Amino acid sequence: MSLKTLEGFKFSTLKTPVHLLDPRTKFLIVIAVLVPALLFANIYVMIALLLLQLPLLFVGKVARRWVLSLRAGVFLSGLIFVVNLFTGSYLSAIALTLRFLVLLTSFSLFFMTTSPDDLGLALDRIGAVRWLSRRWLGYPNALSFTFTTAVRLVPTLAVDAQTVVDAQRSRGLELDKGNLLKRVRNYIPILIPLLLIAIRRSLELAEALESRGFPGKEGRTSLFQLKLRPADYAIIALSLAMIAVSFWVYFHYKIPVL
Amino acid sequence: MANAPREIIIAKNLGFQYVGARRAAIQGIDLSIREDEFILLTGPSGCGKTSLCRCLNGLIPNFYQGEWTGELLVDGLSVTTQLTSELSRRVGYVFQNPENQLFALTVEKDIAFGPENLGLSREEIRQRVDEAMNVTGTLPLRDLAPYELSGGQQQRVALAGVLAMKPSVIVLDEPTSFLDPRTAEEVMRASDDLRREMGLTIVVVEHRLDLVARYAERIVVMDAGKIVADGDLEETLDEKFDLLEGLGVGVPRVSLLWTMLRRDGLVSGKVPTHVESAASSLGGMMNQ
Amino acid sequence: MITLEKVSFTYRSGQRALQDIDLSLAGGDFIAIMGENGAGKTTLAKHLNGLLKPSQGRVLVDGEDTRKVSVARLSRKVGLVFQNPDHLLFSETVKDEVAFGLKNFGFAPEVVHNQVIRTLEALGLSEYAETSPFLLSGGERKRVALAAILATEPDYLILDEPTIGQDYQQKERLRNFILQLYSQGKAVVMITHDVEFVAESNPKVILLSQGRIVAQGPADAVLSKDELVKKASLVRPQMSRLFGELTKYGLPSDVVDVHRARILLEEKLSEAKVRVAQNS
Numbered sequence: 001m002s003l004k005t006l007e008g009f010k011f012s013t014l015k016t017p018v019h020l021l022d023p024r025t026k027f028l029i030v031i032a033v034l035v036p037a038l039l040f041a042n043i044y045v046m047i048a049l050l051l052l053q054l055p056l057l058f059v060g061k062v063a064r065r066w067v068l069s070l071r072a073g074v075f076l077s078g079l080i081f082v083v084n085l086f087t088g089s090y091l092s093a094i095a096l097t098l099r100f101l102v103l104l105t106s107f108s109l110f111f112m113t114t115s116p117d118d119l120g121l122a123l124d125r126i127g128a129v130r131w132l133s134r135r136w137l138g139y140p141n142a143l144s145f146t147f148t149t150a151v152r153l154v155p156t157l158a159v160d161a162q163t164v165v166d167a168q169r170s171r172g173l174e175l176d177k178g179n180l181l182k183r184v185r186n187y188i189p190i191l192i193p194l195l196l197i198a199i200r201r202s203l204e205l206a207e208a209l210e211s212r213g214f215p216g217k218e219g220r221t222s223l224f225q226l227k228l229r230p231a232d233y234a235i236i237a238l239s240l241a242m243i244a245v246s247f248w249v250y251f252h253y254k255i256p257v258l
Numbered sequence: 259m260a261n262a263p264r265e266i267i268i269a270k271n272l273g274f275q276y277v278g279a280r281r282a283a284i285q286g287i288d289l290s291i292r293e294d295e296f297i298l299l300t301g302p303s304g305c306g307k308t309s310l311c312r313c314l315n316g317l318i319p320n321f322y323q324g325e326w327t328g329e330l331l332v333d334g335l336s337v338t339t340q341l342t343s344e345l346s347r348r349v350g351y352v353f354q355n356p357e358n359q360l361f362a363l364t365v366e367k368d369i370a371f372g373p374e375n376l377g378l379s380r381e382e383i384r385q386r387v388d389e390a391m392n393v394t395g396t397l398p399l400r401d402l403a404p405y406e407l408s409g410g411q412q413q414r415v416a417l418a419g420v421l422a423m424k425p426s427v428i429v430l431d432e433p434t435s436f437l438d439p440r441t442a443e444e445v446m447r448a449s450d451d452l453r454r455e456m457g458l459t460i461v462v463v464e465h466r467l468d469l470v471a472r473y474a475e476r477i478v479v480m481d482a483g484k485i486v487a488d489g490d491l492e493e494t495l496d497e498k499f500d501l502l503e504g505l506g507v508g509v510p511r512v513s514l515l516w517t518m519l520r521r522d523g524l525v526s527g528k529v530p531t532h533v534e535s536a537a538s539s540l541g542g543m544m545n546q
Numbered sequence: 547m548i549t550l551e552k553v554s555f556t557y558r559s560g561q562r563a564l565q566d567i568d569l570s571l572a573g574g575d576f577i578a579i580m581g582e583n584g585a586g587k588t589t590l591a592k593h594l595n596g597l598l599k600p601s602q603g604r605v606l607v608d609g610e611d612t613r614k615v616s617v618a619r620l621s622r623k624v625g626l627v628f629q630n631p632d633h634l635l636f637s638e639t640v641k642d643e644v645a646f647g648l649k650n651f652g653f654a655p656e657v658v659h660n661q662v663i664r665t666l667e668a669l670g671l672s673e674y675a676e677t678s679p680f681l682l683s684g685g686e687r688k689r690v691a692l693a694a695i696l697a698t699e700p701d702y703l704i705l706d707e708p709t710i711g712q713d714y715q716q717k718e719r720l721r722n723f724i725l726q727l728y729s730q731g732k733a734v735v736m737i738t739h740d741v742e743f744v745a746e747s748n749p750k751v752i753l754l755s756q757g758r759i760v761a762q763g764p765a766d767a768v769l770s771k772d773e774l775v776k777k778a779s780l781v782r783p784q785m786s787r788l789f790g791e792l793t794k795y796g797l798p799s800d801v802v803d804v805h806r807a808r809i810l811l812e813e814k815l816s817e818a819k820v821r822v823a824q825n826s
Binding site for chain 3 (some may be wrong): 295302303304350354370408409432435438440441443464466468506507508510511512514515518519522524525533534536537540543544545
């Protein structure tokens with residue numbers, strides 16, 4: 001699996017209507033897709049959920065990279081399909097494989113259109129997260145900050161990973177030769193430098209941030225705030241409706257697999 | 259009597275040994291820095307320059323553990339009694355690797371980070387960020403991601419982030435190592451401009467003296483944890499040239515050239531520290 | 547001999563990194579590749595050991611086309627030392643680290659053992675043989691990385707930014723070491739933007755800008771040309787800038803090295819002294 005498949009989950013700064021939605025709204029969309037996907041195992045429902053997300057993918061201009069995330073999921077989809085063939089009918093195997101793709105799409109869409117910064121801001125507002133953060137780490141915003149920093153470091157570490165591979169190949173390391181055991185051992189010269197580089201980078205970053213006053217006193221202000229706009233309210237309403245309808249249908253009707 | 263610039267940093271017998279280290283990183287440091295000075299801090303690798311800088315903004319002893327001796331006052335505050343977050347209002351630190359200092363998704367958010375930590379009002383933060391961007395010429399970069407920028411742009415953004423804290427001292431620890439020579443010169447010139455415009459004290463750690471010689475007035479040389487020379491840049495290069503060369507300090511090529519010619523009795527007078535002064539001194543010698 | 551014949555390279559993203567590069571490297575050569583960030587220096591280096599294959603043109607290493615041979619095989623002859631030693635180091639001891647390449651190339655244990663000892667000695671690292679590489683300072687780790695690549699005695703050595711963060715003495719040692727290497731018949735290629743280091747080492751300079759070679763020649767010829775130097779985001783060495791101000795005294799402008807500068811000035815200054823003596 002090449003690093004390119006990660007592109008299907010990477011955020012890119014664009015200014016589409018989808019990007020501009022509040023992260024909490026977008027997360028609610030994920031829930032609105034998740035609930036019916038998990039409650040039902042019907043092929044038509046799955047296809048509908050996929051089709052429902054297509055307009056969002058296109059408006060968000062992330063459709064092409066979404067295809068990459070599907071490629072990332074090919075192996076797992078195949079596995080799910082085969083396993084379910086043994087435990088159920090071939091129709092249920094298709095439905096469950098589709099369900100996996102629906103969930104994959106929903107998360108991919110979320111991560112591609114939500115900036116880690118905004119995610120952090122949203123997390124910061126959640127009381128439970130702040131409480132946990134205070135218990136574990138001593139500061140209310142530490143947890144959300146840890147999360148968003150981890151996300152930000154991913155592209156940098158991806159470049160480091162490639163450099164380590166290049167450097168070790170230049171010393172004669174051959175990653176595609178040998179039996180399974182040898183191949184696994186061959187990853188040690190890749191993983192150890194990468195781990196250490198990640199640690200060094202984080203320490204240097206921590207030093208730089210502390211030098212700029214992090215974590216600061218309790219009253220840390222944020223220059224940017226999240227604001228819910230009319231579009232957000234509309235979509236939140238739709239999402240809640242969808243969740244409600246799903247539950248209602250679930251309790252009142254029995255939807256078969258096909 | 260005119261107002262003499264006050265002493266903003268006073269170190270008395272300052273020493274520090276990292277946990278698990280065999281010897282002290284710095285010892286017996288007596289240093290006094292006044293407002294508005296531009297100081298070049300140099301010495302061979304491992305001499306303790308970075309450790310000294312870390313004491314100035316409180317990274318030692320807050321971030322780095324070890325044994326502290328002596329006293330260090332920064333803007334009247336005793337460093338050992340302060341958190342780094344408090345000292346960061348007074349002393350800004352620009353690190354060697356531009357990439358690992360910036361972390362936000364946009365330049366603007368990164369610059370805002372420091373003031374946000376200070377718990378200032380949103381309007382105050384806005385104002386400081388705009389001012390910092392203006393002064394460092396990073397306004398056109400505001401919506402770009404730090405990892406999309408060149409090394410030189412990254413260092414300017416790092417500088418802006420530090421300026422937004424409104425410190426009185428800025429420490430730059432080998433800020434140009436990863437930059438090409440042209441950009442390195444720009445960063446140095448920008449630092450000097452800022453000093454003049456905003457009345458800041460600048461401390462630059464650098465191996466390559468020729469980069470800083472045009473701007474620094476004072477040089478502090480360290481070796482094995484101690485200060486071995488401290489004074490006016492021109493005078494020190496003039497009187498202590500052999501000491502510096504012996505330590506392996508990268509003296510400017512023009513200074514080396516002059517000392518060689520002076521030893522042969524072909525020129526006389528003070529050692530020039532940069533190209534322009536060397537050219538005029540040599541021109542003077544040849545015009546006779 | 548390594549030859550690049552009309553090599554062009556475009557990344558998969560569409561970015562054109564190298565265009566029409568013609569270059570050759572033979573044993574005994576000492577070359578500095580300079581240019582602005584993004585000029586293609588590292589991309590070019592990666593073509594020399596096959597990490598990257600040209601989109602157009604070809605790279606021949608001792609007659610073998612790099613597209614037809616594995617990186618592992620090319621690495622026996624071409625040693626590429628990356629800029630950041632932390633991208634290489636992973637072993638428990640410095641000894642093991644230096645032995646890694648030798649083991650990958652299948653040398654017998656006694657050969658590996660002896661080579662490691664020799665290489666550590668050559669680089670002044672013998673005292674650290676049993677030390678963990680991670681406990682060493684930045685400069686020492688750089689030397690370990692260099693030792694790790696030199697242990698297999700490649701014919702061509704490529705150093706990516708070897709002087710960053712080094713103090714003057716460390717750079718002196720490096721310069722002497724490089725001198726030893728190319729006088730032994732190896733080819734040494736240095737990617738750098740350290741103009742003063744290049745001025746004092748006097749390699750052949752190849753200036754890259756936006757993927758093309760815009761100049762090549764001896765250091766004093768290339769680095770004293772203002773327009774070229776500016777294009778590559780470099781500055782002229784101090785000596786060159788100094789002599790640029792002194793041309794009215796009949797001094798040449800293509801001086802980059804302190805010692806040549808001294809000799810030229812000694813002449814002029816002695817003349818001036820004589821004149822002063824005559825006039826008084």
